[in-house]
Amino acid sequence: MLPGNYAEIQSALTEEHALTDAAEAHGTLTGSLCAVAQYGFEDWLGDILPQGRAAPSSAAVLRALYSGTAGALAAPDMAFDLLLPADERSIVERAGALSQWCQGFLYGLGLGMLQDASRLTGELSEIVADITEIGRAQVDTDQSEESNEAAYAELVEFLRISVQVVFEELASLRATSPPSTGASFH
Numbered sequence: 001m002l003p004g005n006y007a008e009i010q011s012a013l014t015e016e017h018a019l020t021d022a023a024e025a026h027g028t029l030t031g032s033l034c035a036v037a038q039y040g041f042e043d044w045l046g047d048i049l050p051q052g053r054a055a056p057s058s059a060a061v062l063r064a065l066y067s068g069t070a071g072a073l074a075a076p077d078m079a080f081d082l083l084l085p086a087d088e089r090s091i092v093e094r095a096g097a098l099s100q101w102c103q104g105f106l107y108g109l110g111l112g113m114l115q116d117a118s119r120l121t122g123e124l125s126e127i128v129a130d131i132t133e134i135g136r137a138q139v140d141t142d143q144s145e146e147s148n149e150a151a152y153a154e155l156v157e158f159l160r161i162s163v164q165v166v167f168e169e170l171a172s173l174r175a176t177s178p179p180s181t182g183a184s185f186h
Contacts, residue, residue, distance in 0.1 A: 005086065006022050006023070006083055006084060006085045006086060006097075007085075007086070008061060009022040009025070009026070009061060009062070009065055009083060010022040012054070012057075012058040012061040012062055013025055013048070013049075013058075013062075015055070015057075015058050016049050016051075016054045016055065016058050017049070017050055018048050018049055018050075019048055019049065019050060020048050020100070020104060021097070021100060022083055022097075023082075023083060023084055023085075023097035023098070023100040023101040023104065024100040024101060024103060024104035024107075025048045025104060026065065026069065026082065026083035026101060026104065027082075027100065027101040027102060027103065027104025027105035027106075027107070027108060028044070028047055028048060028104040028105070028107050028108040028111075029044050029048075029065070029066060029069055029104075029108065030069060030073070030080075030082075030104075030105055030108060030163055031104065031105040031106060031107060031108020031109040031110075031111070031112075032044065032047070032108035032109075032111050032112060033069065033070055033073055033108070033167070034073070034108070034109060034112070034163070034166045034167045034170050034174075035108065035109045035110075035111065035112025035170055035173075035174070036108075036111055036112035036174070037112075037174045037175070039111075039112075041062075041063055041066045041067075044062075044066055045059075045062070047108075047111065065083065073163070073164070073167045074167075078160075078161070078164050080160060080163055080164055080167075081160060082098075082101055082156060082159060082160060082163075083101070084097050084098060084101065084156065085097050091139055091145065091148050091149060091152060092139050094152060095137060095138060095139045095148075095152060098134065098137065098152065098155060098156065098159075099134070099135050099136065099137060099138075101159075102131050102132070102134050102135030102159070103135050105131060105163070106128070106131060106132060106135065109128070109166075112170075112174075123165065123169070124165075124166060124169055124170075127162045127165060127166055128166075130158070130162065131159065131162065134155055134158075134159065137155065
């Protein structure tokens with residue numbers, strides 16, 4: 001379980017004039033933690049905020065998200081979860097956020113050593129291709145709400161597990177790559 005909730009993180013990001021919304025920012029954080037050696041809190045702020053720093057109240061909320069995400073990825077119990085709008089929000093809003101989360105995740109991977117996804121092999125290549133496709137997903141208006149809800153839940157669970165696989169599979173690459181320089185690509 002992540003500290004804070006989507007609305008709280010979105011509020012902090014809005015206050016800081018972030019370059020992304022909460023879902024995309026969390027996807028960027030997650031992808032970067034998977035691919036970049038020693039990706040720090042300040043590195044993340046540099047990637048998502050125009051000034052690369054936040055006011056103390058926003059920084060506290062964002063630091064809690066950073067720490068919770070890093071801890072969940074490293075935990076042996078598959079505790080990682082995606083930061084997405086609450087289930088009470090419309091399926092259209094949640095699906096849009098899921099798409100943005102995927103785009104952020106792929107961006108985060110690109111900040112690290114995975115700038116060329118074609119170099120990936122096997123399961124990692126398939127996962128990145130699947131995440132790319134999920135990033136294009138939309139609600140199917142020809143399907144029932146129940147059907148769309150079930151599909152959304154399946155995609156979220158697939159992503160949750162896939163991210164853990166990516167994190168574990170890239171551990172050796174993170175260990176042998178140079179640490180993050182804090183450089184931001186906007």
